[in-house]
Amino acid sequence: MEPIIIEGTPKTPTVKFDSAEGVFEIKGRSIPENSVEFYKPLVDWLDTYKESPLTKTVVNIRLEYFNTSSSKCILDVFKKLEAIHKAKNEVEVNWYYEEDDEDMLEAGEDYESIIRVPFKMIEIVE
């Protein structure tokens, strides 16, 4: 299946979903007014991927900012990953946050408490 590669903009993140490697990355700022429009293709893509996923999928989330409207869409992304994990495939989420950014760490912990997928919180030290 074709990978998803989207260049970042000031309001939307860089996205790389590589189905051959099983490494998915969302990075940068996610603050669009209409987040559904941005995330729907990603969620649809994951729907297809989850039919025949690799035995191990690694997801790297490295966001500087995200708005509350994106937070729901990101949850939808995680729900797809949860389904992949539930079907006995390995899924690992790496949630990156900058060292002084407690809000971003807490946001990761929110998802960790909702989604049944192993999360790793990784502090970025500059």
Place this chain on the structure above:
Amino acid sequence: MSFNIENYFSDQPDGNVILYYKGNIDSDIINHVLDTVEDKMVEVNEQSKLRKKVYNVLVESLQNLYHHVDKVPDDFEDQHSEKYGLLVVKKVDTGYKIITGNFVRSENKEKLEEKIKRINRSSHEEIKELYKFILNHQRISAKGGGGLGLVDIARKTGNKLTYAFKEYNDKYSFFYLDILVSEENQNNL
């Protein structure tokens, strides 16, 4: 005395205004405001923790306007703005103040006020739980909002939401939301 939307903050002269805007709130304006305020904070070497909080709160307050404002009254001076809003960003001693203003139709006032009161009487822990609950259980509305903006603002600032409704006429109020993003949160929730 005639209605003047600027009275609310001209009555509180504390702090330096770093940005003032009134008019249509569209995507380009939001970008412009975010860039301007971010540049100004970088210019004065604002600590990154506070800078991020201000940026986040600014995104949510602008997008709240973008998604939720009611249409302006028929006799209001600005009839061109589809989504009319007011924004003031001020540097104050303890951090930054973000004041937004918008028209609210009388029938929508009670619901909004109830939501703010609920947030204001919640502890920080309760606000975190409320955020997670809404995140997990409420879908994105037809207007495009997630219903999380105010909860997120209260959570990130750790401060109570100060607000006021000024009656415009029997059908409309003008709603002010007055948010303090402080260096150390006041822990008064």
